[in-house]
Amino acid sequence: MAAGARPELFSQRRRPPWELLIDRGFQKLAVVLASVVGLVLIGILFTVLGGAREAIARFGLGFLTTSDWDPIGEHYGAFTAIYGTVVSSLLALAIAVPLGVGTAIFLTENFIPLPVRQVLGLMVELLAAIPSVVLGLWGIFVMEPFLRPGLTSLHQWLGWLPFFSTTPLGPGMAPAVLILVVMILPIITAIARDSLQQVPLALRQAAYGVGTTRWGAIVHVILPAAISGITGGVMLALGRAMGETMAVTMLIGNSNNFSLSLLAPANTISSMLANQFGEADGLQVSALMYAALVLMLLTLVVNLLAQVIVRRLSLKY
Amino acid sequence: MTTFSRGSLTLQPSLARNRWNLLLTLTAGLFTALAVLPLIVVIAYVLFKGGSLITLQLLTALPPPPGLDGGGIGNAILGTLIVTLVAAVIAVPVGVGAGVYLAEFASAGWFARFVRFGTNVLAGVPSIICGVFVYGLIVSTRLFFNQSYSALAGGIALAVLMLPTVIKTTDEALKLVPQELRWGAMGVGASRFVTITRVTLPAAFSSIATGVVLAVARAAGETAPLIFTALFSPFWPEGLFNPIASMSVLIYNFAIMPYEAQIALAWASSFVLVVMILLANLLARWLGRFSST
Numbered sequence: 001m002a003a004g005a006r007p008e009l010f011s012q013r014r015r016p017p018w019e020l021l022i023d024r025g026f027q028k029l030a031v032v033l034a035s036v037v038g039l040v041l042i043g044i045l046f047t048v049l050g051g052a053r054e055a056i057a058r059f060g061l062g063f064l065t066t067s068d069w070d071p072i073g074e075h076y077g078a079f080t081a082i083y084g085t086v087v088s089s090l091l092a093l094a095i096a097v098p099l100g101v102g103t104a105i106f107l108t109e110n111f112i113p114l115p116v117r118q119v120l121g122l123m124v125e126l127l128a129a130i131p132s133v134v135l136g137l138w139g140i141f142v143m144e145p146f147l148r149p150g151l152t153s154l155h156q157w158l159g160w161l162p163f164f165s166t167t168p169l170g171p172g173m174a175p176a177v178l179i180l181v182v183m184i185l186p187i188i189t190a191i192a193r194d195s196l197q198q199v200p201l202a203l204r205q206a207a208y209g210v211g212t213t214r215w216g217a218i219v220h221v222i223l224p225a226a227i228s229g230i231t232g233g234v235m236l237a238l239g240r241a242m243g244e245t246m247a248v249t250m251l252i253g254n255s256n257n258f259s260l261s262l263l264a265p266a267n268t269i270s271s272m273l274a275n276q277f278g279e280a281d282g283l284q285v286s287a288l289m290y291a292a293l294v295l296m297l298l299t300l301v302v303n304l305l306a307q308v309i310v311r312r313l314s315l316k317y
Numbered sequence: 318m319t320t321f322s323r324g325s326l327t328l329q330p331s332l333a334r335n336r337w338n339l340l341l342t343l344t345a346g347l348f349t350a351l352a353v354l355p356l357i358v359v360i361a362y363v364l365f366k367g368g369s370l371i372t373l374q375l376l377t378a379l380p381p382p383p384g385l386d387g388g389g390i391g392n393a394i395l396g397t398l399i400v401t402l403v404a405a406v407i408a409v410p411v412g413v414g415a416g417v418y419l420a421e422f423a424s425a426g427w428f429a430r431f432v433r434f435g436t437n438v439l440a441g442v443p444s445i446i447c448g449v450f451v452y453g454l455i456v457s458t459r460l461f462f463n464q465s466y467s468a469l470a471g472g473i474a475l476a477v478l479m480l481p482t483v484i485k486t487t488d489e490a491l492k493l494v495p496q497e498l499r500w501g502a503m504g505v506g507a508s509r510f511v512t513i514t515r516v517t518l519p520a521a522f523s524s525i526a527t528g529v530v531l532a533v534a535r536a537a538g539e540t541a542p543l544i545f546t547a548l549f550s551p552f553w554p555e556g557l558f559n560p561i562a563s564m565s566v567l568i569y570n571f572a573i574m575p576y577e578a579q580i581a582l583a584w585a586s587s588f589v590l591v592v593m594i595l596l597a598n599l600l601a602r603w604l605g606r607f608s609s610t
Contacts, residue, residue, distance in 0.1 A: 019508050026510045030422055033414030037435040037484065040477055044446065047453035102348030111342060120353055127356040129598050131538025133568045134587045138359050140572055141580070182355045189352060213334050215341045236441075243443020245541035246569060270445045270541070277449065278545040285457075292449045296442065303441035 048296060051289030058283070063290055069256040071280075076287035078269065080258045082294060085268040088173060088248065089241035092180035097234055099181070100188030104230075105218060107189070108196040121193065128186035136250030139179045140171075144251065147175060151263055166261040171253035173266040179247045184237040191236065195229025196222060228310050235306030239299045245270040269295040360591070367588025370581055376589075380551055380567070386578045390586050392553050396468070396562040397590070399554055400547055401537045403472025408479035409529055413518075415480075416487020416525075421513055433488075440481035447477045448542035456546055461558055468554065468561035471547025475536040482535070486528025490521035523607035530604060534597035538590060540565035564590045 055063065059076060066077030103124065107117050151168040158164045168174070199222050207217035223230075253265025254275050269291045277288055329335065378389030415432065423429040451474040456465050494517050502512040518525075540563075548560040549570055555561075564586040571579040571586075 015508065019510075023509045026513070027422055030414050030418035031428075033411050034418040034428075034432045036411050037415060037432055037439060037480065040450075040480070041435050041439055043454060044442065044450045047450050048446070051449075051453050099348045099352050102345045103352040106345040106349040111346070120349060123353050123356050126595065126598060127353075127359075129534060129538075129594050130356075130359060131540070131565060131590060131594065133538070133540040133565045134363060134591055135359065137568055137572045137583055137587055138362055142358070142362055182359075185352050185355075213338045215338045216334065218341075239441050243441075243445065245443070245445045246565075250569070250572060270443060273445050273449060274541060274544060277452065278548070289449065289453070292446055296446055299441055299443055300438065303438065307437065 044296075048289055048293050052286060052293045054283060055286035055290040059287070059290070063287070064294065067256060067258045071284050074283050076284070076290075078272075078287075078291045078294065080256050081267045081269045081272045081291060083258065084173070084252065084266040085242050085270070085295065085298065088177050088180060088252070088266070088268055089238055089244075091177045091262075092184060092241050093234065093238055095177070096181045096185045096188055096237065100185050100237075101192050101230060103185075103189045104192035104196055105223075107193055109214065109218060109222075124186050124189050127182070128190070131246075132183060132244060133246040133250075135179055135182060136247035139175060139247060139251045143178065144170060144175045147178070155263055162260040163262050166259065166264040168263040169265070171251050171265055173252060173262045173264065176248045176252035176266070176268075177262070179251050180241050180244060183244055183247060184241050187237040187240060188230075188233055191233025192226070192230045195226035195233070198229070199225045228312075232306045232310035235302055235309060239302040239306065242268075242302065243270055243295065243299050245274050249274045363584070363587045363591050367584040367586075367591075370585040371588060375582075375585055379553065380562075380571075380582060381578060382551075383574060383579065384576055388578070388582065390564065390567060390582055390589065392550065393562040393564045393567040393586060394589060396547075396550070396554055397537055397564045399557075400468055400471045400475060400543065400561060400563055401533060403469060403557065404475035404479055404536050405529070405533050407473060407476035408483055408532070411476075412480050412483025413487045413525065415484045416491060417513060417518070419484070419488040420491030421509075421517065432484075436481045436484045439477070440485070443541075444478055444539055445541040447474045448544065448546055450474070450477065451542065451546045464558045466546065466548040466560040467558045468547055469557040471543045471561065471563070472557075474542035474546045475539060478539060478542060479532040479536050482532040483529060486532075487521070487525050490524035490528070491517055493524070494520045523604050527601045527605040530597055530601040534594045534601070537597070538565055538594055540569050544569065 055076065059066075063077055064082060065079055067079040068075045068077050069080070070076070106112075107121050107124075110117075148168055148170070151174055155164050155167055203221055203225055204217060207221040212220070248268055249271035252268060252271055254267050254271055255265035256267055256272075257265075259266065273288055273292055273295075276284065280288055330339070374387075375389040376394065377391040378387070379392055380390060381388030415436075419429055419432060451470050455461065455470045455473065456467075459465055461467060461469060498516055498520060499512055502516040507515070543563055543566050547563060547566070549566045550560045550562045552562075568583045568586050568590070571583040574580065
């Protein structure tokens with residue numbers, strides 16, 4: 001520093017104590033607010049576990065493999081509901097994955113002009129915004145009556161198969177699966193579209209450069225590069241389908257009688273909860289909490305798997 | 318050096334690979350049509366079937382007793398607004414605070430990792446489980462003034478559902494704010510608190526607002542967390558500590574009733590709900606345009 005410079009020009013401003021106090025308080029507040037997430041999670045776990053304790057003690061693991069649901073005899077088993085949850089979401093996934101990924105490919109590769117693609121993409125995204133109870137209402141009054149003749153003839157032709165062995169009477173597994181497809185399609189499409197868009201342009205250009213066709217590039221280069229994101233999205237959609245409640249409850253028929261037939265009424269854990277929780281008391285609440293615990297664990301496993309898959313499968317290009 | 322024959326550089330549609338190409342393109346186009354079709358059909362049904370029922374009386378009256386005609390969904394519209402507002406009032410400050418913590422105070426470290434992980438887990442918890450949780454925590458224990466079902470309980474259930482979305486959007490929006498802005502603010506002597514509240518948060522405002530609007534729109538349409546927390550009420554809202562009507566629960570309850578009048582009200586509610594949600598989505602898109610990037 002040059003001699004003669006007036007030192008007061010460079011004097012430090014001391015932070016007043018209240019300013020430090022505000023800073024520290026603000027940081028503490030942020031920590032507290034961040035820990036709300038943890039508290040809520042622990043709260044959910046303890047509430048459900050605590051509620052289920054009685055049923056767990058009484059029925060043990062047999063709850064998962066039996067399917068009586070008898071509030072008068074106080075005997076409960078959730079096999080039908082667990083089977084319904086798993087089967088409905090897997091079937092929905094089997095239909096929605098090809099549709100969703102196909103749509104995502106169509107909306108990212110330049111088959112059609114960009115403005116048209118953007119409008120279609122927006123429409124698929126808006127489909128995700130429609131509340132599930134509205135889809136349920138539409139399912140009851142529009143989709144299910146529309147499908148019934150088709151399902152009836154399916155029963156007449158393929159009735160010898162156990163999967164189509166009952167006459168469709170309205171609500172049942174098949175309409176519930178189809179409404180689930182409508183619900184998870186936007187998730188799969190949106191995530192697959194994002195992953196496809198992130199594939200570097202150089203990869204496409206290189207593929208075209210060695211003389212492949214458009215679909216050669218898509219199948220052998222672009223899809224493998226985007227597979228981690230797509231698989232993650234599919235797993236997220238599976239988790240969503242398992243937990244989906246309203247539309248399924250309105251269409252599945254809520255029957256605890258186990259049936260292999262996709263045309264018969266069935267049940268899922270979430271629709272059982274939606275239907276019975278309000279009116280249940282005593283041991284039934286506990287049994288429902290036990291079922292809720294099973295649902296939580298199922299979705300947790302699927303969601304964790306989704307995160308692991310995304311991390312594992314990421315191609316290093 | 319090989320020479321190319323005249324035809325080898327022109328497209329030969331009869332080649333197997335080109336046939337496959339065409340077939341797959343048509344399949345993908347068909348899939349897209351199938352994926353967009355439900356949206357068009359659902360929206361068309363809701364707009365025409367529900368929209369044709371809308372009258373001023375329907376928007377302002379109470380639902381009729383089962384079996385009677387007339388009436389409206391006024392209490393359900395008001396109820397949805399109240400419950401969603403309660404949820405937003407709880408979830409937005411908590412979520413933004415948690416997001417600020419993640420992005421500004423602790424990007425690494427075990428606690429931040431735990432919070433991020435917890436946010437992801439919470440985002441995957443089915444909405445009906447949120448309902449079960451609030452039922453067990455608040456409704457069955459009669460936590461608030463010995464009341465069981467209440468608007469507040471419903472709002473809290475929806476808040477739990479909104480929380481992960483708000484945290485994630487805040488966290489990601491703040492991370493996109495250029496580091497230079499923070500350095501600049503610190504450099505002119507601003508405290509941490511002032512830097513965040515006057516520089517970083519305003520810079521990320523439109524992205525956060527977009528996320529919040531989307532989360533609110535999603536919460537407004539949720540039914541599962543409300544059916545055994547807020548329950549339903551055929552009357553006008555009676556404060557936060559009593560059961561309250563909502564459009565989504567009205568649709569669920571009335572859709573399975575064997576009365577034409579109730580089913581018509583369910584369609585009308587769907588119309589109002591879908592229009593509100595689509596408008597909120599458009600608002601979110603419009604807000605998103607103001608993002609700095």
